[in-house]
Amino acid sequence: MTTLETASAPATTTTPALACRGLRKRYGDVVAVQDVGFAIAPGQAYGLLGPNGAGKTTTISMLVGLLRPDSGTVLVGGTDLAADPTRAKAKIGYVPQEIALYPELTGRENLRFFGRLFGLPRRRLAARIDEVLDLIGLTDRADTKLGTYSGGMKRRINIGAALLHRPEVLILDEPTVGVDPQSRKAILDGVERLVGEGMALLYTSHYMEEIERVCERAAIIDHGRIIADGTRRELVSLVGTADKVELVLDGDVETAFAKLRAVEGVVEAARTGASSVRLIAEGGRYLLPALITAVEGSATVTATQVIEPDLEATFLHLTGSTLRD
Amino acid sequence: MLRALWTVSALELRTRLRDGTAIVIAVIVPVTLATLFGLALGGDDPPLKATVGFVDLDGGEFPASVRREVMAAKELKGSVTLRDLPSREQAGRELESGAIGSAIVFPAGFSESVGAGKGGDVAVLKTPESPLAGVVASAIVDRISAVVDARTLAVRAVLRAGVPGDQVKELVERNGAAGPAIGLADDPLAGGKIDLSVYYGSGMAALFAFFVVGASFRGLLTERKLGTLDRIRAAPVAAWVPVAGKAAVGFALAVAGALLNWGASVLIFGSTWGDPAAVTVVLVAHVLAAAAITMLVTSRVRTDAQADGAIMIVSFVAAFFGGSLVPVYNLPGPLQAVALLTPNGWTSKALTELAGSGAGLAAVALPVGVLCAIALTAGGLAVLGFRKGLLL
Numbered sequence A: 001m002t003t004l005e006t007a008s009a010p011a012t013t014t015t016p017a018l019a020c021r022g023l024r025k026r027y028g029d030v031v032a033v034q035d036v037g038f039a040i041a042p043g044q045a046y047g048l049l050g051p052n053g054a055g056k057t058t059t060i061s062m063l064v065g066l067l068r069p070d071s072g073t074v075l076v077g078g079t080d081l082a083a084d085p086t087r088a089k090a091k092i093g094y095v096p097q098e099i100a101l102y103p104e105l106t107g108r109e110n111l112r113f114f115g116r117l118f119g120l121p122r123r124r125l126a127a128r129i130d131e132v133l134d135l136i137g138l139t140d141r142a143d144t145k146l147g148t149y150s151g152g153m154k155r156r157i158n159i160g161a162a163l164l165h166r167p168e169v170l171i172l173d174e175p176t177v178g179v180d181p182q183s184r185k186a187i188l189d190g191v192e193r194l195v196g197e198g199m200a201l202l203y204t205s206h207y208m209e210e211i212e213r214v215c216e217r218a219a220i221i222d223h224g225r226i227i228a229d230g231t232r233r234e235l236v237s238l239v240g241t242a243d244k245v246e247l248v249l250d251g252d253v254e255t256a257f258a259k260l261r262a263v264e265g266v267v268e269a270a271r272t273g274a275s276s277v278r279l280i281a282e283g284g285r286y287l288l289p290a291l292i293t294a295v296e297g298s299a300t301v302t303a304t305q306v307i308e309p310d311l312e313a314t315f316l317h318l319t320g321s322t323l324r325d
Numbered sequence B: 001m002l003r004a005l006w007t008v009s010a011l012e013l014r015t016r017l018r019d020g021t022a023i024v025i026a027v028i029v030p031v032t033l034a035t036l037f038g039l040a041l042g043g044d045d046p047p048l049k050a051t052v053g054f055v056d057l058d059g060g061e062f063p064a065s066v067r068r069e070v071m072a073a074k075e076l077k078g079s080v081t082l083r084d085l086p087s088r089e090q091a092g093r094e095l096e097s098g099a100i101g102s103a104i105v106f107p108a109g110f111s112e113s114v115g116a117g118k119g120g121d122v123a124v125l126k127t128p129e130s131p132l133a134g135v136v137a138s139a140i141v142d143r144i145s146a147v148v149d150a151r152t153l154a155v156r157a158v159l160r161a162g163v164p165g166d167q168v169k170e171l172v173e174r175n176g177a178a179g180p181a182i183g184l185a186d187d188p189l190a191g192g193k194i195d196l197s198v199y200y201g202s203g204m205a206a207l208f209a210f211f212v213v214g215a216s217f218r219g220l221l222t223e224r225k226l227g228t229l230d231r232i233r234a235a236p237v238a239a240w241v242p243v244a245g246k247a248a249v250g251f252a253l254a255v256a257g258a259l260l261n262w263g264a265s266v267l268i269f270g271s272t273w274g275d276p277a278a279v280t281v282v283l284v285a286h287v288l289a290a291a292a293i294t295m296l297v298t299s300r301v302r303t304d305a306q307a308d309g310a311i312m313i314v315s316f317v318a319a320f321f322g323g324s325l326v327p328v329y330n331l332p333g334p335l336q337a338v339a340l341l342t343p344n345g346w347t348s349k350a351l352t353e354l355a356g357s358g359a360g361l362a363a364v365a366l367p368v369g370v371l372c373a374i375a376l377t378a379g380g381l382a383v384l385g386f387r388k389g390l391l392l
């Protein structure tokens, strides 16, 4: 694991809204999560970035008390989840990866059901439901059956159901999967607003842009382990000053790829499709002519894109694979 | 925690009632089936088979003629068998082992006592195991005592009239109050009539209770698929809340369904199930057992579709072997023993007992106890299963 000295680490005097240490979970032969630990301060947004099967959902299931870890501890606002689950769970707003709502109930009825489970008194719950509906922008559809909603609308209710009790920490497991751009924007705006109001956030995704936009700190998780964590800048600096270069090739891509890897300055190389490759290269934008020359004879470059360092580049750098394949 | 429980139950109840199949399965289908069976097979006495022990310590002519009469009565032909036994103790043992269903004991000196106008007591040994045989023995003894009463009266009258003792017997017999002319011809089971409408009514109620209560546990698996179960579990509620919230509704619906089946049987056939309090207790105990068994089944499967199949199989197996579909007394002996491995068997036994007599709660203490024991065992195993799957 790459650990960084961080200037922006949360002050140790405040109790983290959510902290875990040494989490480990095994399914038969598969170790889904091992030695996962981090702390999120109140009002801080923390990202968990990892490809499919990395162990994000397994980690979250242990954080919200759905899965008993083989070892490790979870503290929610200082309360030990294993010792006092009811008290700890009351501080968490958990948004499952899949939509988990009753299709035959209306949006409002769904919210009311889950709100009651958190013990909100009737009157206050009714008021909170209105506020949450407003926040997720579904006031006008609140009284129609959930089964008739679009995917994006269901996603928004899915999140809303976790907000009614004003949790200290909101845990979102890939909240924007399969969502239209409009709903996605609404979700991200809403989440940013909540963080601005002081809610702690754990946000998992394999969408780099979302983590980069929403989270000030993030961990990169792969094969059940956190392989790096820190602020966005710290993580990106792990790749050095390298740029990401994407090329679309026409011709003998295999041979061209091998030639590209050998170009001086290319740090990492990965195939991203039948005819596309992605390179991490020192000063990539100045290297373009060299790259185009390198493939001559086997292929021609039909499109290029140069991206300055980002989390995706970091991920590629750390794991040698892309986040989405 | 109670509020959370109520919240889960309220949603379950609402879902079940909205989905009209709940009422169809709880009431309409079982009542219809019970009615069809009842009509098709006639609302008559069930085919009766009883072995009655016959202990003649008297050796006189009275017991002998009772035996003769019973053997000759064509109404009892093929259904009542008399077995001679040497002693009351032997009868008790045979009763215990189930070889006989009841016994009639003539004490020593019985004939002489009756002949002298002093009357006499015939004992009936019964066991709750075979209510029907008990009813038969009681009916026979009822007739005997009527005859004995008449005979005693006649003897006394003759004695009163000043006839010398040694001529009394001859006089009484000559004038009609002869041997025990037992009138077994009409209604041999007065007071003990169990009609098939009760049998099938209770059988169907017992079968469908499984489906009604099982649907709640199946619902738990549906919620697991929906993801809402995890969501409830992530809320600050105890781990047992989702299971208990649903189980409570399934239980209430199944009890209500069974009671409605009873009510319908009374309305349609005018049948009597017996002491209402005792019938209710038996039905509640049955639903408890059915709840525990279906919970056990659902705790061992993965999907709601599997639960459907498994509940269906278990319900029908229990119903068939427990005599809810085919009366147990029509099955061969070994299968009759198997019936007692099912809640349906015990429920049927208890309800038959209640309908066949004026017995109350005490008479069904054993079946009710067994039903509760089944519920506890299956429920305990289910909870262990849940711990690995649906709970933590």
Ligand SMILES: Nc1ncnc2c1ncn2[C@@H]1O[C@H](COP(=O)(O)OP(=O)(O)OP(=O)(O)O)[C@@H](O)[C@H]1O
Binding pocket: A027, A030, A031, A032, A050, A051, A052, A053, A054, A055, A056, A057, A058, A059, A097, A206
């Ligand atoms: N119930 C389970 N039984 C067996 N293996 C499991 C189970 N749940 C998860 N796994 C395995 O554990 C690993 C981590 O899975 P997990 O769902 O946590 O990944 P994830 O990061 O959430 O992936 P995704 O982005 O696809 O949601 C995977 O290899 C997965 O196959």
Ligand SMILES: [Mg+2]
Binding pocket: A056, A057, A058, A097, A173
């Ligand atoms: Mg996941």
